Amino acid sequence: MAISQWVKESVGYEIYPRSFYDGNGDGMGDIQGIIKKLDYLSDLGINLIWIGPFYPSPLDDNGYDVSDFMNVDPQLGTLADIKQLIQKAHQLGIRVMFDFVMNQTSDEHPWFIESCQNKNSEKRDYYIWQKGKSQNRPPTNWGSFFGGSAWKYDKQSDEYYMKIFSDKMPDLNWSNPKVRFEMGKVAKFWLDLGVDGFRMDAIAHLARDMKFVDSKKKKIDGVVGDWSKFSNRKELYTYLKQLHQEVFSQYNCLTIGEVGGGAKIKDALKYIPSIDMVFNFDACWCLTADNKVDVMRLKNTINYWITNSLKHGIYLPQYWLNHDHPRVMSQYGSQKYFKESGKALALLLLSLYGLPFIYNGEEIGMQNALYDKLSDFKDVSSQNYIKLNAHRLSEQEMLNHLRNNSRDHGHLPMQWTSEKYAGFSVKEPYLKVNLDYQKVNVAQQLQDKDSILNFYRQMIQLRLNSKWSEVLQSGDFELIESQHPQIFGFRRKLNNRSLLVLVNLSEQDTTYSVAEGEIIISNIDSHKPHSLGAYEGIIMREQE
Ligand code: GLC
Helix, strand or coil: CCCCHHHHCCCEEEECHHHCCCCCCCCCCCHHHHHHCHHHHHHHCCCEEEECCCCCCCCCCCCCCCCCCCCCCCCCCCHHHHHHHHHHHHHCCCEEEEEEECCECCCCCHHHHHHHHCCCCHHHHHECEECCCECCECCCCEECCCCCECEEEECCCCEEEECCCCCCCCEECCCCHHHHHHHHHHHHHHHHHCCCEEEEECHHHCCCCCCCCCCCCCCECCEECCHHHHCCCCHHHHHHHHHHHHCHHHCCCEEEEECCCCCCHHHHHHHCCCCCEEECCCCCCCECCCCCECHHHHHHHHHHHHHHHHHCCCCCEEECCCCCCCCHHHHCCCCCCHHHHHHHHHHHHCCCCCEEEEECCHHHCCCCCCCCCHHHCCCHHHHHHHHHHCCCCCHHHHHHHHHHHCCHHHHCCCCCCCCHHHHCCCCCCCCCCCCCCCCCCHHHHHHCCCCHHHHHHHHHHHHHCCCCHHHHHHCEEEEECCCCCCEEEEEEEECCEEEEEEEECCCCCEECCCCCCEEEEECCCCCCCCEECCCCEEEEECCC
């Protein structure tokens, strides 16, 4: 399926709605908050937003536990607000994607409530119910992504329901045609309202091994983390094909499925007849043992995905982080070279082949939370980690782990100003703001011509509105200095025009041998031929 031209001409931006901007002063971000900041986004230059789940939810997993797929959480707004958002975004030339949560519902969804209450109801089969092996033993030894078993016991019916995320997120049974029909209706509902596409959540897990046999892999803490039992299984391609035929093909919409870890290009190609692109996680967590960016692994990973995508004529999304990951500045960036590294990451991301997605706050260099109390970490996976480890690790050890790994970092309230609560809200936010907000915030960076934020703007302009746009959007990709341990370098070439991109992803100066060209953009003032300072990045026009 050829990708639409408008997709190539886009730069995306993910908004985590509860942490973006609080429009009504209750301490939590909301839809009116996003509407108020659309002008900021338009000024940044992006033209596509992906908004995380805003549906009614008991918030066990940040809104990915949905209790009504076709509505808006009253704390975040109303359907009228959503319509207004789409309308204003479109007026500004910004397309809108929503998160389509497909793998599960909340246990407070009416389908699940009915499924529990009545074994004979047709809703029973909307979920995956199984008898335990014996007293107190779940149907299989499979573990869940958030820790513990993939099954939860229900006393009333003396059966277990499957839940590969949290206990409060029962998995939908996609092998049931009625479930597929209902979920198709959900997609139609939002498309009819004017949304331009979906980020499709956790689609790699829509099919499971329905034979329910134990995994033979090694048990840790009583369960086996054998994701193959519910990842990338063949039946799911049929489900997606049906969704494509019955829904997506009727609209000019963009569909990007989250396929998670472990997927390779051959898997991507199985998804792509039915959806446009897949998100994989491979470029995240490319870290060395001492928590620095592993340049070789990062560039080889990105090279693998790009060269294979070009070979097969497909497009792919590019991103440094999303709401499930720590902040990229705390992983691939540098405290010491804060500005340089923030800009270097912008330069790289926006010159790759594929659709770049900026994650809210990345454009100002937001960093991991420096929380000093375990209770400040609110995410369900952080809390599960604390529960599972409290008996064997000290508080300090758990803090160290969460400071580097927690999903809370991605949920930090956006740092708009140096005022109280980072200008995110007038009330104490539901999640503590990071301590660095007086130094790192939008207002300050808007004033500073030389800021990371202004560099993102320049890079977006180069990508979308310059004579080099086509080369950056569609040109070939070839690694250069491929064995260099510090430099991520590549050539982008279209017809006879080519650009060289060279970025030093380290704090040490270094040199390179490729021939110099005319500098198109750089993140430092004075470039010395054949050398790159700490986190220096340049794009040069190659001599024809
Ligand atoms: C996806 C989401 C993640 C969520 C999970 C369950 O991986 O990105 O935030 O917890 O699916 O919906």
